[in-house]
Amino acid sequence: MLRLRRIAQLCWLGMIAVGLAMSDTSAADEPTVAASAYSQFGADTCLTCHADESTALLFRGTHGQRRHSAGPFGAQQLQCEACHGPGGAHARRPAAGQARPAVVSFGAASATPPETQNAMCVSCHRSTAQHEWSGSSHERAAVPCSSCHQVHASADPVLARVTQPEVCLGCHARQRHEFALPHAHPVRQGKMACTDCHGAHGTTNEWDLVRLTVNDTCVSCHAAKRGPFLWEHPPVVERCTNCHQAHGGVHPALLTQRAPFLCQQCHAQTGHPSIARGPDELAGAGPSPYLLAGSCINCHSQVHGSNHPSGEQLTR
Ligand code: HEC
Ligand code: HEC
Ligand code: HEC
Ligand code: HEC
Ligand code: HEC
Ligand code: HEC
Ligand code: HEC
Ligand code: HEC
Ligand code: HEC
Ligand code: HEC
Numbered sequence: 001m002l003r004l005r006r007i008a009q010l011c012w013l014g015m016i017a018v019g020l021a022m023s024d025t026s027a028a029d030e031p032t033v034a035a036s037a038y039s040q041f042g043a044d045t046c047l048t049c050h051a052d053e054s055t056a057l058l059f060r061g062t063h064g065q066r067r068h069s070a071g072p073f074g075a076q077q078l079q080c081e082a083c084h085g086p087g088g089a090h091a092r093r094p095a096a097g098q099a100r101p102a103v104v105s106f107g108a109a110s111a112t113p114p115e116t117q118n119a120m121c122v123s124c125h126r127s128t129a130q131h132e133w134s135g136s137s138h139e140r141a142a143v144p145c146s147s148c149h150q151v152h153a154s155a156d157p158v159l160a161r162v163t164q165p166e167v168c169l170g171c172h173a174r175q176r177h178e179f180a181l182p183h184a185h186p187v188r189q190g191k192m193a194c195t196d197c198h199g200a201h202g203t204t205n206e207w208d209l210v211r212l213t214v215n216d217t218c219v220s221c222h223a224a225k226r227g228p229f230l231w232e233h234p235p236v237v238e239r240c241t242n243c244h245q246a247h248g249g250v251h252p253a254l255l256t257q258r259a260p261f262l263c264q265q266c267h268a269q270t271g272h273p274s275i276a277r278g279p280d281e282l283a284g285a286g287p288s289p290y291l292l293a294g295s296c297i298n299c300h301s302q303v304h305g306s307n308h309p310s311g312e313q314l315t316r
Helices: 002-006 043-050 053-060 080-084 114-122 126-133 164-169 173-180 214-219 234-238
Strands: 011-013 016-018
Touching: 043 053, 043 080, 080 114, 114 126, 164 173
Parallel strands: none
Antiparallel strands: 011 016
16 A cells, blocks of 8 residues: 555554654664555545544644645545554454454543654654653653644644643643732733743753743843843842742732832841931831832832942942
8 A cells, every 4th residue: 555655663552553654764674564454445434433523623724634745634644544543453343242443542531652642743743852842841741742732623722822821721720820810921811822931842941941041031021121230139130030920929010029028038127228217207107118118119129230330229
């Protein structure tokens, strides 16, 4: 069968085939699967039993298009079996009393191990896998490609910025909570996607961030905070998340705490040079300027750093 020409590497694990169409492996030393392992008429065989809404959607999506010559429905490709593996035995009527042999099936609840599921996708999406996916936190946690991607769909929700967060938050419950807090990055509003900050398939950076560090990620949008400043504030240089929640929180400006408590985590209030207690307070009639709304930031407004020649105290 011509369709089988592209099969170069195949290993048989019970009913499961791993890895198709590896163009740069030599065909000579590869085991092959008997053509009879595949259904006789490709998708036409499968569709005799599986012509439903789900397969109709597949043909509306990218993978169902014949114009992608390297896609499952390109000429000489394996069609349904490019993803579901050889289905010849599955497509035949099982002998009396016997179960229908399984094919590769997808999703977290599938009986097919995630590695095997992913190998089906990676057989074509090799560069995606090599350059990004391999070693990512999702790969290590054995998350199947199909937990994020839908292929029996006219459009894959994880690929559109507006619908993507819902896919991710389906597993990341703590983050769902964070983004629902009153002060959060506008992800739920569809103005930002998780992938503005995180690599979808993983990166070599901490937390799979798109940039090398937390700060590089933040200042890619908040350029005014980039520095270097004449007068730096060390915790800002170190990590924006010393003071801000990355996703969202209960305090304005996504702060981890309100001032003055925020500042007092590191700065002792006692002995503050300029805060002589005012006459009102001495008389017991008014609060220290420390405790007014905005408190420390009323005076130290340049909390991210200052370029003013006399901005050493971050007051201007
Ligand atoms: C003769 C009818 C028949 C044909 C032909 C057939 N299937 Fe199935 N298929 C079934 C039935 C019935 C099930 C339900 C599960 C079972 O009984 O094993 C099923 C289940 C499946 C499942 C698993 C669904 C799940 O939730 O686990 C997949 C995937 C699948 N078939 C794909 C295919 C593919 C690909 C082909 C073509 C190679 C094919 N089928 C051909 C009858 C058929
Ligand atoms: C590009 C890979 C790919 C191709 C090609 C493909 N499938 Fe699937 N199939 C999947 C994935 C992944 C799922 C899990 C649901 C999803 O992601 O949409 C699935 C789910 C299924 C299911 C079970 C669940 C459901 O949604 O009904 C059946 C049955 C099935 N496919 C049959 C087929 C048939 C028949 C064909 C050919 C007409 C086919 N598939 C082609 C990847 C593929
Ligand atoms: C037979 C080869 C083949 C297999 C197997 C395959 N794909 Fe694809 N895939 C393609 C081609 C070809 C395209 C479209 C052209 C391109 O992006 O280069 C594509 C496109 C995609 C896209 C982009 C879709 C879009 O609408 O832009 C995603 C996501 C994807 N595949 C995921 C998967 C997943 C997940 C699996 C396994 C369940 C899988 N693919 C299996 C060949 C394949
Ligand atoms: C954690 C969710 C997630 C998982 C798991 C995942 N993807 Fe993706 N994938 C995405 C997102 C999100 C995008 C869109 C990327 C963007 O917009 O920056 C994407 C894009 C793609 C694309 C199209 C763009 C490209 O990079 O060529 C392909 C193909 C693809 N993924 C294949 C795969 C394969 C194969 C696997 C499994 C080995 C996989 N994905 C696992 C979320 C995921
Ligand atoms: C504005 C950038 C940004 C956006 C948008 C974003 N994240 Fe994050 N995320 C981060 C940073 C930075 C961290 C590092 C941990 C920290 O400092 O809180 C992180 C950490 C994480 C972690 C690891 C948490 C831990 O403690 O191990 C998960 C999971 C996560 N993000 C998921 C998501 C999801 C899901 C979305 C979309 C709904 C998303 N993130 C959107 C910046 C972002
Ligand atoms: C099927 C469930 C599932 C889906 C869907 C999912 N994740 Fe995850 N994610 C996990 C698991 C499991 C881990 C590893 C364990 C952990 O850290 O919670 C993880 C880890 C992460 C981490 C932490 C990385 C680190 O270094 O600590 C980030 C960031 C992340 N996911 C972002 C995303 C984004 C963005 C999406 C959507 C594009 C997404 N996830 C979709 C299950 C999922
Ligand atoms: C992809 C662009 C982008 C990235 C990356 C990004 N932000 Fe944002 N940030 C925004 C947008 C958009 C808003 C909402 C602005 C608005 O509503 O006016 C925002 C809002 C904020 C606010 C609240 C502003 C206010 O006035 O309440 C803070 C604080 C903030 N971001 C800090 C961070 C930190 C810290 C990081 C790194 C973890 C980061 N941002 C990464 C785009 C980004
Ligand atoms: C030492 C604590 C601290 C650190 C570290 C810090 N910030 Fe802030 N940030 C604040 C405070 C306090 C506010 C509120 C200022 C106000 O209300 O005027 C703020 C406000 C913001 C705002 C919204 C208002 C504005 O000025 O635009 C953005 C955006 C922001 N910070 C981004 C960042 C980025 C990016 C980093 C890392 C480079 C960072 N912050 C590091 C304390 C900090
Ligand atoms: C994570 C710890 C941390 C937090 C939180 C923090 N700072 Fe700082 N701050 C420092 C360090 C470290 C220095 C440098 C001290 C030095 O050089 O002696 C500094 C320096 C300063 C200076 C300059 C004084 C000097 O001695 O150079 C001012 C003013 C200041 N911080 C105000 C604030 C304010 C206002 C806040 C709250 C919005 C705040 N800081 C939050 C750690 C922090
Ligand atoms: C009424 C205005 C005002 C308020 C409110 C204020 N500061 Fe200051 N702060 C100053 C001035 C002015 C200086 C510089 C004094 C000097 O050089 O003698 C200063 C100096 C500092 C210094 C440097 C101390 C040193 O030893 O050089 C730190 C740290 C500091 N403030 C932190 C804070 C924190 C934290 C808060 C809130 C709890 C706060 N300030 C509230 C005006 C203020």
